[in-house]
Amino acid sequence: MAGVMQKFILASMIMWVAPMAILYGFNHHIIPGSGQLSSSSQTLLSGFLAVISVNLVIVFYIIMAMKEPANRESQPDPAFLAEAKASINQSATTTSNPDAQSRDKVE
Amino acid sequence: MAGSSSWSRALMQISPYTFASIGIAISIGVSVLGAAWGIYITGSSLIGAAIKAPRITSKNLISVIFCEAVAIYGVIVAIILQTKLESVPDSQIYAPESLRAGYAIFASGIIVGFANLVCGLCVGIIGSSCALSDAQNSTLFVKILVIEIFGSALGLFGVIVGIIMSSQATWPAKTA
Numbered sequence: 450m451a452g453v454m455q456k457f458i459l460a461s462m463i464m465w466v467a468p469m470a471i472l473y474g475f476n477h478h479i480i481p482g483s484g485q486l487s488s489s490s491q492t493l494l495s496g497f498l499a500v501i502s503v504n505l506v507i508v509f510y511i512i513m514a515m516k517e518p519a520n521r522e523s524q525p526d527p528a529f530l531a532e533a534k535a536s537i538n539q540s541a542t543t544t545s546n547p548d549a550q551s552r553d554k555v556e
Numbered sequence: 557m558a559g560s561s562s563w564s565r566a567l568m569q570i571s572p573y574t575f576a577s578i579g580i581a582i583s584i585g586v587s588v589l590g591a592a593w594g595i596y597i598t599g600s601s602l603i604g605a606a607i608k609a610p611r612i613t614s615k616n617l618i619s620v621i622f623c624e625a626v627a628i629y630g631v632i633v634a635i636i637l638q639t640k641l642e643s644v645p646d647s648q649i650y651a652p653e654s655l656r657a658g659y660a661i662f663a664s665g666i667i668v669g670f671a672n673l674v675c676g677l678c679v680g681i682i683g684s685s686c687a688l689s690d691a692q693n694s695t696l697f698v699k700i701l702v703i704e705i706f707g708s709a710l711g712l713f714g715v716i717v718g719i720i721m722s723s724q725a726t727w728p729a730k731t732a
Binding site: 450452453456457460461464465468469472476488489490492493495496497499500503504507510511514515517 | 610613614615617618620621622624625628629631632633635636639640701712715716719720722723724726
């Protein structure tokens with residue numbers, strides 16, 4: 450589970466930072482060549498590049514998620530399994546006792 | 557203008573900044589509403605289905621990523637729109653070009669907000685069914701992912717039209 454969470458958090462953070470960085474770069478003319486654009490084409494270019502970067506991160510995450518081995522965690526948690534079996538055995542032994550108890554109470 | 561009906565005069569005298577600010581608020585607010593709705597629908601099914609089938613978590617987080625992308629589209633457009641807000645001198649506030657810029661920002665915000673609202677909802681419901689069916693039969697995942705990609709394209713349409721709409725929001729020059 451830790452590997453899953455790490456990949457997810459990394460992809461989410463890149464998904465937030467990349468479009469903001471692109472928009473910041475265009476608005477403050479950090480990206481070379483953005484100073485010569487007219488206002489409307491600067492808006493169009495920065496907007497489309499930001500949206501494309503978000504979609505690239507999504508595609509990247511899909512590829513990473515599909516490449517994981519499918520049956521690494523196909524067994525349920527062994528501790529949970531042991532406790533479940535123990536509780537089944539315990540309830541099986543307690544079902545055989547109530548007949549003796551009810552005879553005691555009648556007396 | 558003096559002989560026009562009172563409704564049209566009232567509408568023309570609302571400041572374009574009002575419309576522009578409401579557009580920016582709707583673009584981010586309603587997009588995040590759609591994204592949150594999608595994430596909680598998908599997240600609750602995913603966590604429930606992962607009790608018996610823990611293997612589904614890493615692939616089905618793709619649905620959550622699609623919903624989060626919807627929120628990011630809203631943020632991107634809100635940032636773009638607020639760079640389009642400029643101050644104009646008092647004499648120009650009700651000039652036709654100012655009104656046009658205010659309405660363009662308003663329209664862009666509404667387009668993006670509502671497209672992302674329904675996109676987030678759509679991807680959330682599909683993602684929840686995807687988690688449940690993947691837990692039963694893992695060959696179904698890729699087929700349902702195709703449907704989810706179509707659903708997420710709806711938000712993309714809204715963002716594209718919203719950005720194009722906002723790129724032509726030009727206020728009158730200050731020296732006029």
